[in-house]
Amino acid sequence: MNSPTSPIDERLFKIPPKKVIKTNQNYEAQYSQEISFKKGDFFYVINEDELYYSIVNPAEKITGLVPKIFCEALDKSVKRKTQYAEYSYNSLNRGKYRAIYNNDKNDYNNQRDQLDSSGNVYTIDSSDVPKEESFTAKVINCEPTENDRFVITLEVTKPARNKKLILTRLYDDFFAMQSILLKLFPKEAGRIERYERIIPFVPPAPHKVMPNFNNKNHMEKYREELDSYVKEMTKMPYRIQSSFPVRRFFLLRNSDSEKELSLSRYDSANSYDDGEDFLDLLSDYEESFLPLKVVFERKPYRIEISDKITFDQLWTRIEDFFNIDIMDVYFKDEEGYEIPLLNDIDLGNFLRTRKYHLLLFVE
Secondary structure (H helix, E strand, O other), X not given: OOOOOOOOOHHHHHOOOOEEEEEOOOEOOOOOOEOOEOOOOEEEEXXXXXXXXXXXXXXXXXXXXXXXXXXXXXXXXXXXOOOOOOOOOOHHHHHHHHHHHHHOHHXXXXXXXXXXXXXXXXXXXXXXXXXXXXXXXXXXXXXXXOOOOEEEEEEEEXXXXXXXXXXXXXXXXXXXXXXXXXXXXXXXXXXXXXOOOOOOOOOOOHHHHOOOXXXXXXXXXXXXXXXXXXXXXXOOOHHHHOOHHHHHHOOOOOOOEEEEOOOOOOOOOOOOOOOHHHHHHXXXXXXXXXXXXXXXXXXXXXXXXXXXXXXXXXXXHHHHHHOOOOOOEEEEOOOOOEEEOOOHHHHHHHHHHOOOOEEEEEO
């Protein structure tokens, strides 16, 4: 566990706890004041907000913040339901589910309804739009710092609150949010059989794809990928947008700024950013060609594909390229899990948010 560096007020350990919690997953601290813990650890709660428990452990003289999503209150009257569901993944079954999807989509869709860890019917539905305040976000700048860290500046607009936020985040903040999301929502991450991935891909770490940060062209392409990622995140179902890693990522920090939103030209219901909506709409009709790296029998090959290609067209394109009948097409997610590419939804998400780093594996 992490111990705080500042002196601890001993009186904290004598305050009667509001409740006792037990952790249900291992967790590594991602932000200051958080503590790391193991599954089955017990803590006393002295305070709480929407995202965190403020806890103490009198036996080990530890205090800090614990994400609520990874805890269960021992008092049954206040026991929280966790969003996290254990999952299994069998790569041997991937091919047959592609056949199910393509041969009988109605049966396939009927099979997708399952119960989540809370006992409710769990159906992935992209129409599950935010039911509360919506917001827009875009990346306006990204650059390295003197100590080799990579800083990204975002502009977040919240019309319902008439606020515009300027946030500065490290790449580590992006990856921490993404890593937790992939674990919290294994179905939306494509890690459970028969479920297409809808969570956008976070771009690779900048030092892995940009050896030369002084190259303006490379920097602009990387900014475009980060921008695509954050814009896709604002379109995610409400259950994802309201999850604690996303809400924590967009919380105002000391280094951020906030100001009133100027709506002199448009009202809050119809505002948009200087024609960006039109440019986005126009890009939907423009065709461009992307480099795709395909790994077959451990050897990489490069082919060029249209960004408008369909799943069946891609399958045929790969088979024609290698002159074989392939069994499976899959990608590896940010943490190295092998995820089947099942349909046009998977493919569209893959091309849209990783267009400069497309890597597929075929069998």
